Amino acid sequence: MSIWAISLGAGVLIGLVYAVLNVRSPAPPAIALVGLLGMLIGEQLTRHLIL
Template sequence: MNPLIISLGAGVLVGLFYALLRVRSPAPPAIALVGLLGMIIGGQIMAHVKPQPQASTITTHVDKVG
């Protein structure tokens, strides 16, 4: 399943839970959204800057006996 859909679903569930318990978010909505945007941008920058490990190919040699 797409990680973005899972993340969106989790966010909606937490939002509903907060609303049911009448818990106020510790940050004003605008500040929270700017912070989340910064996290996304930072993650994308690191994905392009930091080289990702490449999957190595393992080859095996099997001798036939007999």
Template sequence: MRPYLASLILGVAVGVVYGLVKVRSPAPPAIALLGLLGMLAGEQAVSLVRSHVFKSGLQPGVASGGHGEAAISDDVRRTEGNERRF
């Protein structure tokens, strides 16, 4: 939390300096910043959903038998066995 607070305080300080010197900020307009905030919120939402899915015991690439990727590969090989030999 400290880095976020420090970033906010420093940003406000730079904004005050720009205002005193009467220099226009190189930052994009407020509408672009709002879009960036939405992008960050969406990224955090995906992370939150993934953490809940993984917490429930589901893991990507793990077969029902708990053998992981090897079990999936074996299943694929068995179904493709009629077409080609490995």
């Protein structure tokens, strides 16, 4: 099984537990996650263009 699938499954499971317990998730706002995604994309593009 892919490490990505395991990570996604664990996140969904924890999200369900938080929802059942009515606890607010400590995750950063969605806009911050989009910024992190942009950083990762930029890093990968740079690696492929330079190397």
